[in-house]
Structures are given as C-alpha cells and as structure tokens.
Amino acid sequence: MDFGRREFIKAFLLSGGYLLITPIDLLSRPKSRGKWVPAYERLEREGKLAQRIEQAYALFENCHLCPRRCGVNRKKGEKGFCQAPMNPVIFSYHPHFGEEMSITGKNGSGTIFFSNCNLRCIFCQNWPIAHEGRGREVRDEDLAEMMLALQKMGCHNINLVTPTHVMPNILNATRIALKKGLHLPLFYNTSGYERVEILKILDGVVDIYKPDMKYMDSDKAAKYSSGAYDYPEVAKKAILEMHRQVGDLKIDEEGIAYRGLLIRHLVMPNRVAGTEKFVKWVAENLSKSTYVNIMAQYRVEYKAYEYPEIARGITVEEFMEAMEWAKRYGLTNLDPHSKSLWEFYKKRLSN
Numbered sequence: 001m002d003f004g005r006r007e008f009i010k011a012f013l014l015s016g017g018y019l020l021i022t023p024i025d026l027l028s029r030p031k032s033r034g035k036w037v038p039a040y041e042r043l044e045r046e047g048k049l050a051q052r053i054e055q056a057y058a059l060f061e062n063c064h065l066c067p068r069r070c071g072v073n074r075k076k077g078e079k080g081f082c083q084a085p086m087n088p089v090i091f092s093y094h095p096h097f098g099e100e101m102s103i104t105g106k107n108g109s110g111t112i113f114f115s116n117c118n119l120r121c122i123f124c125q126n127w128p129i130a131h132e133g134r135g136r137e138v139r140d141e142d143l144a145e146m147m148l149a150l151q152k153m154g155c156h157n158i159n160l161v162t163p164t165h166v167m168p169n170i171l172n173a174t175r176i177a178l179k180k181g182l183h184l185p186l187f188y189n190t191s192g193y194e195r196v197e198i199l200k201i202l203d204g205v206v207d208i209y210k211p212d213m214k215y216m217d218s219d220k221a222a223k224y225s226s227g228a229y230d231y232p233e234v235a236k237k238a239i240l241e242m243h244r245q246v247g248d249l250k251i252d253e254e255g256i257a258y259r260g261l262l263i264r265h266l267v268m269p270n271r272v273a274g275t276e277k278f279v280k281w282v283a284e285n286l287s288k289s290t291y292v293n294i295m296a297q298y299r300v301e302y303k304a305y306e307y308p309e310i311a312r313g314i315t316v317e318e319f320m321e322a323m324e325w326a327k328r329y330g331l332t333n334l335d336p337h338s339k340s341l342w343e344f345y346k347k348r349l350s351n
C-alpha cells in the first residue's frame with residue numbers, strides 16, 4: 001500500500017470531506033501500455049511545456065481564456081463572468097465511478113471538480129460549485145499533489161471537470177506533478193464552450209477530451225446558458241480542433257481509454273438540445289466512429305423549474321427518438337450504457 005494514513009487524511013481534508021474511498025483495489029497502480037507516455041510528458045521532453053505554461057499564464061492579465069473574453073486582469077484580483085480568482089478553487093477530488101466505462105475502469109476516474117464556470121446553465125446539476133463557487137482556493141502545487149494522490153489511489157486518468165477558466169494552473173500543476181512521477185492520461189472534461197486559439201495551447205498536453213455538445217440552436221443556448229448565443233458555433237469549432245489533436249477514442253487491452261475524443265450530449269425535453277442536428281453534424285463532420293454518449297439523465301435542477309419547456313424530465317419516447325436518429329445517421333460508437341437502455345426500452349415497448 002503506497003497511500004499512507006497521513007496522506008489519506010490530508011487528501012480528505014483538502015477535498016472538503018468529499019473524498020470517496022472504496023476498495024483496496026484502488027491502491028493498485030495502472031498497468032503499463034508498452035511505450036505509451038502521456039502527451040504532456042512528450043512535450044516536456046521536447047522542451048516545450050514550460051513555454052506553454054508561460055503563454056497560458058500571460059492570458060490572466062487580460063483574460064480571454066474563454067469565448068466570454070472578459071478582458072479582466074485576474075493577476076490583479078479582477079473577476080470576470082466566471083467569478084474565478086487566479087488560483088484554482090477546488091470543490092472536491094476523488095475517484096469517480098459515474099463516468100463512461102472506459103474512463104471509470106475498475107479503479108475510478110481521478111476526478112478534480114473545479115469551482116466556478118464560464119457557461120453557467122440554468123439547469124446545472126452542479127450549481128453550488130459552478131454558480132456559487134463553493135470550494136477551497138489552492139496553489140498550483142496543491143493541485144499537483146491532488147493529481148499525484150489520485151494516481152496513488154490507482155485511478156486511470158486525471159479528470160479535470162470544468163477546467164476552462166483554470167487552464168494555466170492545470171498546465172503548471174501537471175508539469176509539477178510530472179516531475180514527481182505523474183504518468184496518467186490528462187482528461188479535459190469541458191462544457192465545450194472553448195476557444196480554438198486557447199485549445200491550441202493544449203495541443204500535445206491533453207490526452208483525452210470530453211466536451212459536451214449541449215445545443216445546436218443559438219436561441220436555446222442564449223436562453224438556458226447565460227446568454228451564450230454563440231455556443232453552437234463555438235462548440236462545433238472546438239470539437240473539430242479537439243478531434244484534430246487527439247483523433248477517435250483509443251482503448252487499451254484492459255478496456256481503459258488513454259487518448260482521443262468522447263462527446264457527451266444530454267437529451268433535453270421538447271427537443272431543446274437539437275439532438276437530430278447534433279448526430280447529423282457528427283456524422284458529416286467527424287468520423288462516424290466518434291464515441292458519442294447520448295445521455296438520458298436530464299433532471300430539473302437549479303432554476304430549470306422556472307422554464308416550462310425544460311421543467312420536466314425527458315420521456316422514454318424522447319430518449320428513443322434520440323437513439324434512433326444516431327442510428328439513422330450512421331453513428332457506430334455509441335456509449336454502451338445508452339445502448340443497453342435503448343435495448344431495454346425497445347424490448348419493453350414491443351411486449
């Protein structure tokens with residue numbers, strides 16, 4: 001066992017008490033993938049990672065890290081739309097068992113939940129974290145220690161949830177952790193509201209991207225995501241750039257993802273998410289073997305109850321039509337959980 005009692009207590013306290021520890025299995029280290037090394041390690045060997053960190057940190061002086069382009073000086077303590085300070089604020093970090101199977105594996109995904117958000121949807125399931133910024137401000141060195149602690153627990157990747165507004169800190173922490181032995185894939189888990197110019201700084205750093213594609217219509221994006229009318233066009237360009245960088249999802253012989261792109265799409269009531277347009281766009285603009293997770297778990301959260309159009313869960317029929325569209329447009333790599341649910345409902349409806 002290489003995760004000592006003191007370290008456990010420290011990690012538990014740093015996580016605000018949300019650290020979840022499950023079986024002893026977690027303490028085993030992931031097996032090697034032959035000659036594979038994480039992208040950020042290759043970049044460091046080429047002598048380019050420090051330069052990227054410098055480039056990223058300069059953006060804090062006139063923050064254009066995301067499409068909101070607030071232009072505030074976060075180094076001087078000014079805050080923009082996301083309300084984030086310059087240091088990362090962490091709500092919790094722990095092995096997470098609710099991700100896709102190839103991300104979760106048997107030991108969990110090493111998830112770090114960053115507080116604050118640059119999109120702020122009115123149906124946000126993490127609203128105390130994203131909207132209210134609950135959490136604890138830490139240094140980049142602390143963030144690096146969290147990554148290392150998650151690795152020691154046996155997690156399969158470092159899962160950065162809502163990373164956009166703290167990208168420079170993530171780069172810096174990754175380099176610090178790399179020097180102390182970090183070797184897990186870096187997994188960028190984002191709303192998709194990303195600028196291509198900023199993603200280019202991450203080229204050769206991130207191993208796995210998992211963007212959402214929340215809406216295909218500007219009016220819906222503006223209405224439900226704090227005026228982000230440009231979300232559909234911005235997210236489409238961002239996803240194309242992510243795919244250019246990492247390609248389709250690659251899974252090792254143990255069923256664990258180590259590089260590539262997964263897209264998440266939450267089916268919403270009354271076709272608010274534009275699911276048919278989404279699957280058509282994926283089929284026509286990415287490969288049909290793109291890993292797509294069409295999710296059924298929309299629920300009424302935060303202020304969604306104030307908007308009749310989205311003030312209910314989705315129906316079985318709405319989920320079924322979403323999956324049928326994916327099939328019709330030829331997507332071949334749908335998330336196994338969604339496919340099982342689809343099969344279950346198909347059988348039930350045919351009886």
Ligand code: SF4
Nearest residue numbers: 063066069070080082
């Ligand atoms: S990261 Fe925050 S401060 Fe910077 S542009 Fe985006 S919303 Fe504004």
